[in-house]
Amino acid sequence: MSTLGSPIRLLIVDDHPIFREGLRGVFTGDPDFEVVGEAANGTEALELARRLHVDVVLMDLRMPGMGGVEAIRGLSRTAPRARVLVLTTFDTDSDVLPAVEAGATGYILKDAPRDELIRAVRAAYRGESVLSPTVAGRLMGQVRRPAGEALSQREREVLELIAGGATNREAAAKLFVSEATIKTHLMHIYDKLGVRDRASAVGEAYRRGLLS
Numbered sequence: 124m125s126t127l128g129s130p131i132r133l134l135i136v137d138d139h140p141i142f143r144e145g146l147r148g149v150f151t152g153d154p155d156f157e158v159v160g161e162a163a164n165g166t167e168a169l170e171l172a173r174r175l176h177v178d179v180v181l182m183d184l185r186m187p188g189m190g191g192v193e194a195i196r197g198l199s200r201t202a203p204r205a206r207v208l209v210l211t212t213f214d215t216d217s218d219v220l221p222a223v224e225a226g227a228t229g230y231i232l233k234d235a236p237r238d239e240l241i242r243a244v245r246a247a248y249r250g251e252s253v254l255s256p257t258v259a260g261r262l263m264g265q266v267r268r269p270a271g272e273a274l275s276q277r278e279r280e281v282l283e284l285i286a287g288g289a290t291n292r293e294a295a296a297k298l299f300v301s302e303a304t305i306k307t308h309l310m311h312i313y314d315k316l317g318v319r320d321r322a323s324a325v326g327e328a329y330r331r332g333l334l335s
Contacts, residue, residue: 130157131248134175136168136194137183137210142233146181146210149237156244165189165197172202179247180207184222195225206247223326224318229253246288252322254286274315274333281308286325286334 133156135146143161150156159175162168164186172180180198184191195207209222209230219230228247231239232255243253274282277298284294291309295302313319316327328334 130155131244132157132159132176132178133244134158134160134162134168134172134177134180134205136162136165136180136186136191138163138186139183142183149240153241156241165191165194168194169197169201172198172205177202177205179244180205181244182207182209182222182227184209184211184219192221192225195222195227199226206250208243208247208253220326220330223322227322228320229322231255250320251290252285252288252320252325254288254322254325274312278308278312278315279333281305282312282324282328283334285309285321286328 133150135143135158137143137146140163143163147158147161150158159177160171162171166189168180168182169189171177182191182195189197191209195209198205198207207222207227209219209227210233211219211230212233222230228250229243229252231243231253235243235255239255243255246253280298281294284297289297291302291305295305298305309321309324312324316324316331318324318327325334
């Protein structure tokens with residue numbers, strides 16, 4: 124539930140009505156969530172996200188008209204407070220990394236169990252990166268770009284923990300340092316990789332072959 128005690132406001136974006144209905148069913152009856160709208164493409168998503176003041180957008184990538192990546196870029200301008208969680212089949216969606224680079228908080232598989240989906244939405248709402256282990260592992264097959272400034276050994280350790288889903292506090296505990304130190308390492312990582320947040324850092328690190 125949000126810090127104010129109100130439900131997390133969700134927007135479901137997918138061009139398949141049956142899939143949207145299934146997602147709505149996952150959250151129906153849970154007082155921590157409220158599905159405030161559904162959209163069949165990116166254009167509808169931008170309008171609804173702006174008008175309904177949503178917290179988390181569950182975003183498909185392949186849709187007629189405006190697709191998911193373009194919609195995510197638009198949301199960063201029109202509804203910057205909304206977090207975007209990409210739902211992907213991955214076998215056909217080659218836009219996962221562009222989606223993260225566009226501003227998505229993370230991505231999980233469409234066939235993820237209900238509990239995993241709920242945890243992912245909560246994490247996205249908190250601004251934490253959401254990276255399905257299955258998807259992350261298969262990202263190694265994506266095209267890699269040459270690395271820029273090299274990450275230090277400790278920065279790699281921090282990045283590996285973050286890629287595994289650790290919070291700043293958990294990473295600090297594992298490395299026996301303070302949360303402030305972890306935040307400092309993350310800022311250096313962001314700067315070296317040319318990204319702005321955790322999910323983008325992990326996605327970029329996989330693209331460059333910095334994570335295994």
